[in-house]
Amino acid sequence: MTQTGTTTVADADQIAELERLVIELQTELAERKNIERDLKRAKVSAEAACKSREDLITLVSHEIRSQIQMLTGAVELLRETPLDNKQIEYLNAFNHAGEFLLSLVNDLLDNSRLEAGRIHLDKIEFPFRELLERTMQLIVWQAGRKGLDVEYSVSPDIPARLIGDPKRLQQVILNLAGNAIKFTEQGKITLTVEPDPSSAPQENSLIFTIQDTGVGIPGDKLEEIFERYAQASPATFRIYGGTGLGLTIAKGLIGLMGGTIRVTSKEGKGTTFVFNARFGAPVAALSPATERRKSASLPERSLRILLAEDAAEIRMLLSAFLGTTSHTVDMALNGEEALKKFISNNYDLVIMDIQMPVMDGLSATKKIREWERAHNRPAVPIVALTAGPERSDFLRAREAGCTTHLPKPIKKELLLSTINGMVQQ
Numbered sequence: 001m002t003q004t005g006t007t008t009v010a011d012a013d014q015i016a017e018l019e020r021l022v023i024e025l026q027t028e029l030a031e032r033k034n035i036e037r038d039l040k041r042a043k044v045s046a047e048a049a050c051k052s053r054e055d056l057i058t059l060v061s062h063e064i065r066s067q068i069q070m071l072t073g074a075v076e077l078l079r080e081t082p083l084d085n086k087q088i089e090y091l092n093a094f095n096h097a098g099e100f101l102l103s104l105v106n107d108l109l110d111n112s113r114l115e116a117g118r119i120h121l122d123k124i125e126f127p128f129r130e131l132l133e134r135t136m137q138l139i140v141w142q143a144g145r146k147g148l149d150v151e152y153s154v155s156p157d158i159p160a161r162l163i164g165d166p167k168r169l170q171q172v173i174l175n176l177a178g179n180a181i182k183f184t185e186q187g188k189i190t191l192t193v194e195p196d197p198s199s200a201p202q203e204n205s206l207i208f209t210i211q212d213t214g215v216g217i218p219g220d221k222l223e224e225i226f227e228r229y230a231q232a233s234p235a236t237f238r239i240y241g242g243t244g245l246g247l248t249i250a251k252g253l254i255g256l257m258g259g260t261i262r263v264t265s266k267e268g269k270g271t272t273f274v275f276n277a278r279f280g281a282p283v284a285a286l287s288p289a290t291e292r293r294k295s296a297s298l299p300e301r302s303l304r305i306l307l308a309e310d311a312a313e314i315r316m317l318l319s320a321f322l323g324t325t326s327h328t329v330d331m332a333l334n335g336e337e338a339l340k341k342f343i344s345n346n347y348d349l350v351i352m353d354i355q356m357p358v359m360d361g362l363s364a365t366k367k368i369r370e371w372e373r374a375h376n377r378p379a380v381p382i383v384a385l386t387a388g389p390e391r392s393d394f395l396r397a398r399e400a401g402c403t404t405h406l407p408k409p410i411k412k413e414l415l416l417s418t419i420n421g422m423v424q425q
Contacts, residue, residue, distance in 0.1 A: 061105045062355060062387035062408075066311055068105075069409035071098040073317035076412050080324075102409065107245040114252040120391055121165040121256050125282045128162045129154065132193065135170050139177045139189065148181060149188035157195050162204060163280030168253050173208065175246040176273050180212035183271070187213025196276050204279040205259070211272040217265040225263065226251045250275075302326040303348040303423065308338035308364065309385065310356040314408075318351065321412040327419075335364030342368050342380075349422060353385040354397060361385070362400040369401035379403075381422035385410065 075095045083091070113119045132154060140150045173191070180189045189212050196205035217225060226247050254261050254275045261275035305327050309315045315331055322329050330345070332338035336359040338352065350368070354361035365382055372379055384397035384405040397405040403422055406415065 061109055064101065064105050065387055065408040066314060068098050068102050069317065070313050071101075072409050072411075073314075073321070077317070077320055098409070107249060110249045110252075111245045114249065118392070119253070119256065121168055121253075122391060123163055123165070123280060125161055125163050126166040127160060128158065128279075129160050131166050131170060132173075135173050136191070138174065139181070139191070142178065143181050143189055146181060146185070148184055148186070150191075151188060152191040153193070155194040158193065158206060159204070159281060161282050163282060164257065164277070169257070169277065172250045172253050172257075172275070172277075173210070175250040176210045176275075179246055180210055180214060180271065180273075184212045184214030187270070199276075199278075202281070204281050205276055206279065207274065207276045209272065209274050211270065213270040216267040216269050217263070217271055218267055219265075222263055222265060226261075301423070302328065303419070304328045304330070304346065305419070306330050306332060306338060306341055306345075306347045306350045308332040308335065308351065308356065308361060309353045310334055311353075314353075318410070318415070321410075321415055324412075325416065335359030335361050339364050339367050339371075343371060347380055349419060350380060350382045351385065352382055352402065354393070355387065362396060362402075365397075365400040365402055383418060383422065 071094060075091050075098070078087075078091055110119065132152075136150070136152055143150045177189060177191065189210070191211075192209045194207050195201075196203075196207050199205035251261050254277060257277035257279075259275055259277040261273060263271060263273050265271040302325075305322065307315065307318055307322075307329050309318065309331075310333055319329055319331070330341060330347075332341050334356045335352075338350070338361075339359070342350065352361040352365055356364075361384060365384070368382065369379065371377075379401075381403040382401065384393075384400075384402040386393035386397060386405050386407050393407070394405050404418065406418060
């Protein structure tokens with residue numbers, strides 16, 4: 001072995017090998033850092049693209065909802081006039097078109113937000129049985145148009161009131177029932193709700209079963225039906241229409257409720273969807289007498305209302321809705337004008353569109369609340385008109401100081417009952 005000073009040739013070889021390994025390690029670390037940097041850039045780019053797409057869908061949906069508001073609002077007003085049978089038939093067609101457009105917009109928005117993880121469920125106390133009753137009325141009406149029977153049963157062991165997101169639960173049931181009605185030409189739709197026997201009682205896990213006697217789903221397509229834009233076949237889309245998003249959205253919402261969904265089907269015999277969802281339990285249930293006192297309506301009184309809405313057609317519709325009451329309505333075309341009128345007059349209630357030029361409705365609401373505090377005035381109820389039924393819209397409206405919000409398109413009955421409820425509070 002050759003020795004140079006105190007370092008042997010073997011030592012030199014080992015040192016050279018170590019230096020080579022260090023260089024390789026440094027190179028690999030540099031490559032990993034480059035990959036991580038590229039991944040971060042791709043993630044930021046993907047998130048920005050997703051956000052841009054969602055913003056575009058939100059913007060377009062606001063414009064579409066405004067047009068749907070005109071369509072459905074005009075139908076409501078025309079129904080209050082003398083009509084012959086043919087005119088009623090035309091109105092029903094208009095109304096059906098409006099409902100279909102609205103369902104398309106809602107599906108696109110919900111799909112986009114589910115993909116981005118931006119749907120969050122409410123946790124509020126709600127009357128479970130009353131919600132089911134209202135939901136079944138809609139299902140019975142839809143099924144009746146095709147001559148289908150509807151049966152439903154709810155276990156008596158389920159509490160009358162639960163904690164959860166009633167709007168999203170209703171959406172899931174309507175999506176699944178609507179799907180059943182769409183693919184059933186004769187027979188019936190059946191809905192049952194019962195406690196989940198595999199869960200602890202305190203979990204309040206419920207099992208929902210929706211069964212139809214429709215065309216059924218081919219066995220090789222069962223795994224695909226929950227995929228986005230899925231249809232059993234191209235012919236299915238041509239015959240029945242739809243976006244192919246309803247089941248995808250239902251599955252996503254059920255997942256947020258802590259549940260799962262499964263499907264069984266036999267071609268020519270029908271399909272059965274079964275899903276479970278978890279709910280909270282109220283601390284103390286209200287007595288039936290208390291419920292009746294809460295729901296009892298007080299006599300309506302005349303109000304002075306400020307309506308802030310930039311779209312002339314929607315101003316006309318909402319004014320017509322309110323024109324059937326004894327209320328007095330003043331108009332404002334934007335948030336700045338609404339603020340000036342509010343300061344100069346005494347109003348019992350404000351209806352504020354949140355998307356307006358010059359000054360938007362949320363900014364106007366904040367300034368109204370600041371003025372009320374500065375002048376020791378009681379807070380006047382402010383009803384926000386939002387582009388859609390999203391929780392984020394409600395949270396932004398509430399943060400600005402709005403008392404409640406109504407999503408477009410707005411139904412006359414809901415508008416009037418909301419106003420009455422605000423005044424009673």
